[in-house]
Amino acid sequence: MINEPITEQKIRRRTLISFAVFGIMIAIGIGAWYWLYHQPLDNGNDTGIQKPLRNVLNANEKIFEKTISNNHLAKTYPVEKAAKNVRVNGNVGMQGTLDTTNWRLHLVRAPGDTLILTLADIQKLPKTEIVFDFKCVEGWDQVTHWGGVRFSDFAAYYQLPVDSPNQYAAFVTPDEKYYVGIDLPSAMHPQTLICYEMNGKPLPQNQGYPLRLIIPTKYGIKSLKRIGTLYFSAQRPPDYWAERGYDYFAGL
Numbered sequence: 001m002i003n004e005p006i007t008e009q010k011i012r013r014r015t016l017i018s019f020a021v022f023g024i025m026i027a028i029g030i031g032a033w034y035w036l037y038h039q040p041l042d043n044g045n046d047t048g049i050q051k052p053l054r055n056v057l058n059a060n061e062k063i064f065e066k067t068i069s070n071n072h073l074a075k076t077y078p079v080e081k082a083a084k085n086v087r088v089n090g091n092v093g094m095q096g097t098l099d100t101t102n103w104r105l106h107l108v109r110a111p112g113d114t115l116i117l118t119l120a121d122i123q124k125l126p127k128t129e130i131v132f133d134f135k136c137v138e139g140w141d142q143v144t145h146w147g148g149v150r151f152s153d154f155a156a157y158y159q160l161p162v163d164s165p166n167q168y169a170a171f172v173t174p175d176e177k178y179y180v181g182i183d184l185p186s187a188m189h190p191q192t193l194i195c196y197e198m199n200g201k202p203l204p205q206n207q208g209y210p211l212r213l214i215i216p217t218k219y220g221i222k223s224l225k226r227i228g229t230l231y232f233s234a235q236r237p238p239d240y241w242a243e244r245g246y247d248y249f250a251g252l
């Protein structure tokens with residue numbers, strides 16, 4: 001048995017088996033891909049991603065959500081480390097130059113209870129500064145310096161509905177073209193800013209003048225530039241990049 005000669009016939013049989021196994025594997029691969037590709041999309045129309053893929057993202061989020069807490073702080077840097085030439089990325093919802101004589105923040109505390117705030121209404125609250133490593137999902141990062149009001153200070157002063165049943169804060173550009181949803185624990189995190197300064201000066205237009213979100217515990221996609229409206233919701237508000245297949249939580 002051990003020294004049985006390898007016959008031509010045996011070689012042929014093994015070759016056939018190898019090809020059969022190879023063929024079956026390919027068929028399984030194509031079948032799985034076909035199944036996944038034909039799954040309904042998670043938001044029921046032609047945008048979004050296949051539900052099984054969304055389930056994987058949601059499972060990842062569950063893990064990340066556990067790591068967010070007020071003790072989990074993004075690393076901060078001395079102000080000299082901050083970039084002078086700050087990268088600009090993304091201009092959805094930022095067409096045209098914004099003029100603060102017309103700009104107001106629409107702060108929707110509840111349906112029918114909207115405060116209309118000027119920049120001065122926000123700047124009268126205590127200013128907080130942060131220098132941190134801003135990270136974009138596209139793979140770049142940059143240490144940058146920001147100033148503004150802690151979202152939690154802002155929420156306390158304007159008595160925002162940050163307790164249950166609301167679980168999310170939603171930020172929208174004035175033209176409603178860019179929008180993000182932030183889970184309230186992340187919004188209330190001590191490093192989350194409603195930001196109006198970069199490098200000690202008013203935000204440049206392309207960095208979200210007059211007001212943007214800075215949320216160091218999440219990827220840059222969530223740091224919406226040019227806030228027009230802020231509202232609260234028990235359900236996940238629409239989110240520009242989540243609709244295009246990125247994970248909703250986008251935590252770091």
Ligand SMILES: Nc1nc2c(c(=O)[nH]1)N[C@H]1C(S)=C(S)[C@@H](COP(=O)(O)O)O[C@H]1N2
Pocket residue numbers: 086087088089090091092093094135136137173178206207220221222223224225226
């Ligand atoms: N209104 C608006 N905000 C936005 C975006 C955008 O396209 N429009 N892009 C986001 C992305 S992907 C990143 S990485 C950061 C970039 O901020 P920066 O331009 O200050 O570098 O802004 C975020 N906020």
Ligand SMILES: [Mo]
Pocket residue numbers: 089090135136137138220221
């Ligand atoms: Mo980004």
